[in-house]
Each structure stands twice: as C-alpha cells, then as structure tokens.
Amino acid sequence: MTALVRHPRFRRWGWIVIGALVLVSLGRATLETGPPRTTAEQVRVIGATLKCPTCRSQSVSGSDSAAAKAIRNEITQRVEAGESADEIRTAISATYDDVQLIPKASGFEGLVWIVPVFVLILGFAGVAAGVARWRRATTRHATEADRILVNKALDER
Amino acid sequence: MNAALGTAGVVLGFAASFLGVVTLAVGLRQKRPRLLETGWSYSLLALLGALIAVVAMQRALITRDFSMGFVHDNGSSRTPPLFNVATMWSALEGSILLWVLILTGYTVHVARKFRARLTDPLVGMALLVMLVVGAFFFLLILGPANPFTTVSVPPGFDGPGPNPLLQEHILMAIHPPMLYLGYVGFTVPFAFAIAALATGRLGEGWLVETRRATLTAWGFLTIGIILGAWWSYEVLGWGGYWGWDPVENASLLPWLTGTAYLHSVLVQERRGMLRVWNLSLLCATFSLTILGTFLTRSGVLESVHAFSDSDIGVWLLSFFAFTVAVTLGLIGWRGDQLRSPGQIDSPLSRESAFLVNNVLFAAFAFVVLLGTVFPLIAEAVNGRGVAVGPPYFNRMTVPIGIALLFMMAVAPVLPWRKASTELLSKRLFWPAGAAAITAVVTVALGARGLGTVATFALGAFAGAAALRQVVLATRRQGWRGFVGRANGGMIVHLGVVIIAVAIATNGHFLREIETSFEPGQTLTVGGHEITYLRTVVVEERNRTATKVSVQIDGDRIYEPALSRYDGFGSLIGTPSVKTGLREDVYVTVTRLPEGVDGPVVLRVIIQPMALWLWVGGGVMVLGTILAAWPGRRRVPTDPVSALISLDDPVPVPPLRGSE
Amino acid sequence: MSDLEDQRAFLLRSLEDLEREHDAGDIDEQDYGALKDDYTARAATVLRAIEQGAVRVAVPVRRRRSWVALGGVVLFALLAAVLVAQGSGRRDAGDTLTGGIRQSSTEKLNEAGRRGSEGDYAGGIALYDDVLVADPDNREALTYRGWYLFLSGKRAEGLTQLLEVATAQADYPDVHAFLAVVFDRNGLSAQALQELRLLDGLDAPAYIRDIVVPLRDRLEAAASSTTTVAVTGGG
C-alpha cells in the first residue's frame, strides 16, 4: 500500500483526481443557489447594507435602536411584498440621507474600491520584480582553492 | 487625598521618565556608561509612579471617593465589586492610566532582562525610546486626560456608574487589559527597532532579543481581539461577533501588521533579507496602535465602542505624526546601511511564500485602514460623508483571507532556498486530498457559494498541512515537537483554520427567524424546541429589565431581556445564548408583550459553530504559548520538514547576544 | 560590523544551514550541489576581500528599468481595480464612471421641481431648458418652465408658454392648474374657472388637484355670491 502511494504514477493520477473533485465541487457551489432564505434572514442581509441612522457605525441589522427597528419593519414589509434587495435599498435611501453602507463604484467614492486593488497588484508586481532582482543571473562555480578557504573559515567558527 | 496621591504618582512617573530620557540621551551622546546604567532606576521609578497612581485610583473607586473627578463621572455605589475595579478602564482617563501601568511594566521588564548590558548603546537607546513613550502617556494624564481632578460633591451624591453596556458581562473586565497588554507590548520591539536604526546595529541581533516580547504582545492582542468579539456576541444583541466597527478595526490593524512581521522576521533571521521591511512593519504596528487610539478616542469617527470623547485627539495625532516622522527619517537616513546580504535562490521557496504572505497581510491592513478613515477623507474632499460599512470590508477582505489560507497550507511545507515540484507534490498530496474530500462533502451537505466552499477546502488543506508538520515533529522529538516557534506556529495555524471554518459555517448556515410566541407556546426552530414561559419585569438598581423566560430543548431556562437604563434613552436588548458544540441558539426579544398574557416577539438565531470561534482563539493562544515557551535555546534555523534531534550538537549561528 | 563581515557571517551560516537542510531531505541532490558551489564561491570572494583589507565589494547597479513593463503593470492594475470596483461597488441609476451624475430626463425634471419648490426658479428653468434640448416636446418641462417664468416675474413670457402647452397638449392636467392660478392673479376669474373645468375633465393627480383647492373654493364662492372669502396661505 505504502509502496503504491509512494509511486510517482499513483501520485500523478491522484493529483488529477484531486483537481477534478475540487473543480467540480467549486463549480457546483458557485452555480447552484442555496436553500431559500426566511424573511428574517433576508431582512438581516439587506439591513446589513444600510446604516442605522441613529447609531454610531452600526448597521440596521446590528442595532436595537428605535430607528433601526422601524427600518427593519419596513424592510420586512417590503420583502414580504416581494421587492428586490436593490429596490428596498433605494426606497430606504430616498428618505434617509447617507444610509448606504456599500460605497459607490464610481466617482470619488469608487476610489475606496480601486485603490486597494491597485496597491495589491502593484505589491505583487513589486515582489515579482524584487525576486527577479534578488536572484543572481548565473550560479557560480567554486574552485578547489575556494573550497579550501571556505572550509577553513567554517572550521574556525 | 486619593486625588493628591494619584497626582503625586503621575508626577513621579513623568519626572522619572523625562529625567531618564535626558540622562540616557546624554549618556549615549557622551558615551558615559555610568549614566546609561541609571536607566534601570529610572524605569523602576516610572513603574512606581504608575503603581501609586493606579493604587490611588482603585482606592478612590473602592471607597467611592466621589470628590475625585473620575469617580464622580464614572463611579457608582451601585456597581458590583468586580466591575468597580474594571471601572478604571471603562472610560478614557482610566484606560490611559492602565496603558501607562502596562508600559512602565514592560520598561522595567526590558531593563531587568538586559541589566547586565545596560551600557550597550542598543539597550540604552531602546530604554530611552520606551521612556519617551512613557513620558508622553504620563503627560497625557497630567494634561488632557486627568482622572485626578477634584470636585466638590453634595452629601449623598452617587455617580452614574460606567456605561451600562460595559457592566453586562464579565468579559468586559478582562478584555481591555488583554488588549492593552498586546497594544503596549509592541512598544518593546518597536523600541529596539528604533534603537537598531539609531545606533546603526542593523544585524539580526535585536530581532532575536525581542522575539519573545513580540510573540507575547501578539498573543495578548489575539486574546484581546477574540474576547472583544465574544463580548460583542454575548452582550450586543444583534447576533454577530464582528461588525467592522472603527474600534474593532483599530485593534485588528496592529494585529495584521504584527502577524506580517512574525512571518517576515523569519526570512530575515534565516535568509538575511527584508531588513527595512521588518523595521517598517514594527514601526507601522506601533504607529497604528497610536493612530487607532486616536481614531477611537478623539470622536472623529463614529463607533459603538467609543464610550468617551475628549480633546485628547490633538495630542495623540501629534504623537502619531512624531512617531512616523522619526521612523521615516531614520529609515531614510540609514537607508544605505540597510542593505541585506541575502538573496533569493529560487521563486519556489519558503522565502518567496513569505513575501507573498506579507503582501497579502499588508493589503489586508491597507483595506481595513482605508475603509476606516475613508469617510473622513471623502468628507474632506467632497464635503459630504460616505458610509463605508461591513459589506465593503467583507467583499474586500474575504478574497484576501482565502488567499492567506492557501498560503498557510503551502508555505509550511516549502523548504527554504529552493523547492522542487517533486518535493511539493509529495508533501502536499495528502493535504490536497483532504481538501478535495472536504469540498465534495461540504457541497453534498448543502454548502453553496464559491467563497464558502473554498474556505472549507482550503481550511482542510491548511489544517492538514499544519497537522503534518506537527506529526512529523512529534514523531522525531516526542513532546518537544509541540514546543518551539515552528511547531507552536503550526498550532496557531490550526487555531486560525478552526476560526476560518467557523466564520464560513456561521455565515453560511446561520438560520434566523423572528416570530411571535403566545405564553406556553412551543415552536421548533432549526430543530430546537423553544417554549416561551413568561415575562417578568425586574426593577434593578440602575435599570428596569423586562426578562423573558424561554426554555430551549426542554433544558434550562434562558432569559433574554430588554432593559431601559436610567437616563440612557432607548431600550437595550440583552441576548441569551444556549451554547452547543454544533450550534448556539441565540434568542433576543424584539417586542415585549402587551400586558401579562400577550404574545412576545422573539428573534431566534441558530448560530452554527459559534463556540468554535472562541475555541479557535484558545488554540491560537495555546500555540503562541508553545512558540514562546522558554526552554533550551532553539536554533532559529531548524530545517522545515524534519527537525534535528536536540541531542545532536547543533551549531549555533553567530548572532549577537542571547536571549 | 562592517558590510563584508556581515556577508561572511551570512554566507558561512548559509552553508551550514544548507548542510542540515540537505540532511533533512529538504533539498534535492542537484540543487544542493549547485547551491553549495555557489555559496562557496561567493564566500571565498568575500574572505579574500577581507584578507585584502577591503571594506566592501563593488556592486554593480543594475538599472534595467523597463518603463514599458512598469507602465504595463500600472495599466493592468488600474484596469483590474476599476473592474473590481464595478463588480463590487454600488451603482446607482445614472452614475458615470467619474461619479458625475449623468441625469436622465426624469431625474433632471425631479431636480428642477425640487429647485423650484425651494425658490430657485432660475435653476429650475435652466434644468428644464436642458431637458428640452433633448426632448423639445416634453410637456412637463414646457409647463413648469412657463410656471417658473411666471413666478420669477416674467409674467408675460410665462403665460405665453403655458398657453402654448395648453393648446398643443390640452390633455395635460398640470398646465390647466397653473393657468387657472395665472388667470386668477391677473383678475380673469372666468377664464380661471374655465381652466378648472378643463382640469376636472382630466385624470389629474391628487397633488395637482390639491394645489387648486383653495383657489377653486374662492372662485366658486365668488361666482355664487358677491362675497369674497380670504384664503390664507398658498402654494
């Protein structure tokens, strides 16, 4: 058994099976949707994207304040009426100023999305450049004299 | 009397720190060892000052000395003894006092540890930096955050007590000290980093000497963050544990840069690279603790946890600017000496994996910092506020987290210098198999969503890789295989995997229902039987609590409540949680019954694996302890996959100093 | 420690580490040989340099900066970042990439109405002009433009415009409501009543009907008796 496992060919096939299993599972997980959510769960998800107007930095889902409760009621009614999350968000932000917790994709607000991704990619490019720069182009070959010198130094340590 | 004693303590501490700074500076400049040796006495005096101040504060709190400003504002005769002690760090002034106590404690620890080498400029400079920080915080207490003011009180006066939210749970008594032990602990490696820059001794010596201090600080910060999340879960009744609140972000930022440092420091020790980067990370970590304190204490940002506002902001911001200016100046000045002798031998090696890991951690920290301060930037530019909330942080950090999980699986099995694909294929085979099986099983069990399933699979991958290392190490070394940085680190990885899986499970399988219960009615939610028994109004000393008795699974009675605190406005909900290995049943009251027999509206949240968040935190802390375990000095350069028996003579690398 | 000694220590330590890593099975025979050879040669160079009393070895500065590569990376990063932003950020109706709001006609109409109700008639008129450039027959823009002209003092101009709309698009209720008010202010009660009748024949929104309630009451009262009832307020 161990011998079989250690065999390179077994391992090659094993890797192929692993790759296939992972791809199929991830694909299924991505394409299929999960079980339907209860109203309360949908309200929680939508409420998490709206700022509670009374509170400090809490979302509508995360607060027990009166305003948050009232907005949750409103969301519940709208969810039950079959409105989509976007419609509900738009409706709520029509009466409250600055309640959207998701920054906009465009304009100055869009920078909050753009800058980190830009920096991350530049960071990776920087590391790649650094690795390329740190690596020596050629490996050197030691002469016999080099070896003797270095071994002596090593022994002295 | 208490106020006078406290002020005396603070003055003593400030004087000791300030004089210590001057003496050490003169000693360093004129190379006078006699002066450098006084660092020990000054550190002790500073600690003594802080101790006196804290004792005075505690004494005032215990005796309810309302003539002292801090007790007048935050104390109350109704506060139970434990929370009375904790009242000290429930408000700004007292928490700065705690900060100073911990900081002077660390200073004395450093001075004691290096007492034989106090005349070494490196140690002298490090002590000087710590005393500078200490002097600043003592100054804060004397200036804008003075708890020792005196007020005249009418007879029979009783204070309001600490913020009610802080009195709800015992965790609030231990969470802040843990957090501060972590925050302040990073001052030690920071001081040595500055000392290394200032003295030009930029080798690897100082790294090794501060290794345990760094690990300790990191461990405490981890405990602090986990306890904070736990408190949030148990006390704030919204059913979550992490809300990307500015205060939470402020604690996460130094943790992220600190974690990046713990990894990249290995590259420097082992391969002699990344000197500037490591110094920068330490300086960033320290600066971020100051910036975080500013953000949460100055009131510029809205936060649930910011329980006090004051004009301390200018001071903290100035100190932050000073810190950054000094570090950047030093790095710019010493730039040419910071060249590292090391080089990368192959892109497929552990050092490159650590580079990628560091980019990811830095990006993570950047996202958190940007998201936290962006509302202020937008307001300054556009004149109009922008809310940046949890959806932003989740969308940006989850991919980074998943990438980190992947690196966590691959990096530990990668050897230094150069790896062959054959070696990787051999070592990663079983972990990858575990990942594939996990992916299949979780999808079969109903998990959906790329991020969720990827987290499960990569969690198994990283967990199996970490287990493999631990098993190999214990097979070779017996119980010693658990001890030491490499092996302890693997235990920490296991803890991280547990937390990652718990977060993914909790987010994906959480079930919530909000429904109305008649008295005596039983409803089944997610397989749990919930019976509403009765509602009782309890008049307590500082609040009117309406407690709803609920029986879960025929088990004991749980009592979620809605309370109206005196003078606190709106109703505050307190959840009640039935904790289980598989899942928690989390009950909060949404609407109280009208009259005695009316129906009550309850929110029931089934929280899968919530317990494992805290268990994972515990495992991380255990791993940190194992990594920092004092014992026979371990070589920092043990090979990766197979540890050499300690019975063999091990060549000790030529590092300056010893731990 | 000088630069060279630093390097000597590092290279010798690396050689020792390499041995142990090789013993532990971390490194292939082939890689081991190549790396050991390389480290040895480099260490020897440094050792010789130290013997000769040098302080540092000359390091060539490689400046093969490729601006093209840098530009490419920056462009790619920018593109990816914008795509991520588009995918993750919130997009409101009418947002442009730069955040300037490319208002649809409807939004402009709403905005103009808001301006007008705040007393900024000139602003409202300008917005209606914008709408009319794209849609010259927009009855809402034409009507409210006329109304705002009237309100801002250009009475004749406003009246002309309202009359034009009332002729061209007689089934638009709003215009009749405004005409009724305009006629009334000019003392033409009969024509005002006439407009109100026309309005009654149309399916007017509540908002419009409410506007003319006080006017109608007064006019009808005046028509039925000679007494005038004063009505306070007004829209």
Add this chain to the structure above:
Amino acid sequence: MSEVGAEPDRSDELPGPVQQGRPMVIVAVALAVVVALLIAVLATRSPSGERSRQSPLLGRPAPAIVGTTLAGDSFDLAEYRGRWVVVNFFATWCIPCVQEHPELAKFQARHAGTGDAALVSVLFDNTADEAQGFFTENGGDWPVVVDEAGAVGVDYGVARVPESFLVAPNGIVVQRLVGGVTAAEVDDLIAQYEGAPE
C-alpha cells in the same frame, strides 16, 4: 575605503547587496507625504457629533400619515392641505422631547385660533399606553398619531427624536428640524417662507 575589483569578470556576480540607498529615501518621502496628508485630514475633522439637517425629503411632497390618534380618532395628513403643518416625532422616554413639550403647546395655542398652522405628533418607539399617560399629565390637545411599527418614522427618515418636519400648505416638506424646537423658531420659519416670492 578600497573596493575589490580583483576579479572584474565576476564582479557582477558577487554576493552584493542590492543598491537601495536612493530608492529608500524616495519611498520614505512618498510615505511621509501620504501620512502628512492623512494627518491633515484627520486634524481638520470636527467631531462626528454634528448632525446634518439635510433630508432627501426637502422639496418633495410630504409622505402620507394615515392612522389613529391617541384619542381614537382617525388622522390623515392630506386633510391638512392649505395649512402649515408641523409634523413632530416624539417619545416619552426621550428627555429633549419632554423638554420640548411646552414649546409645542405654546405653538398649538397660538395657532389653534387662526387655523393657519397645525401641529401633529407621531409617536416614535412608544406605545399608546406610555404616551397616553404623558399627555394626560402634561396636556396637549393636538392629534398624536400612534405608529407602533414605526412606519411613519421610516417614511420621514427619522433618526433620533425629537425631530420635526415643516410641511408647507401645498404639501411640500420645506424644513427638517433636528432636536427640540421652540414656538418662535417655527413661527419665524413660516413667516420666512410666507414672505418668499410665490
């Protein structure tokens, strides 16, 4: 300082460190600039406590308020067209609301006779019972609309009581008043709008 060039053919392969002197300074300066800007932004921010009086409702028709009052009558805001209406959101547990109460009573008394302006209170996170007790004790004979679910509050975007909205006779919301109001303040506002060119 002598430099080794004994083996020039090999010199570019020496274990030399990467030259980093100048780039380091550039990076340090760039970082310093960024941090300085950040500090400037942070230093100039006022505390977050100041709340805006902006509301997306301004200039729009007032959302409908249809409901039952404490007295048990039905209430419909639409019936108040042609009059100025102060829509006041209120809770008995809120201290500023209680402090505001006499001013509201004064405003009501001033306009009850002329009928040119009306006042309506809407309960916010308050039950009818709690409010009934308060109004019995402190007086107040204007309609108080019960809004248990908080739907009206959401329609008006009420964040923190007390909050009032001034609705013009044409049914358009013209002002959002955050915090307690005084009778004089509201009258001034009305006079201001009345004086504006129609």
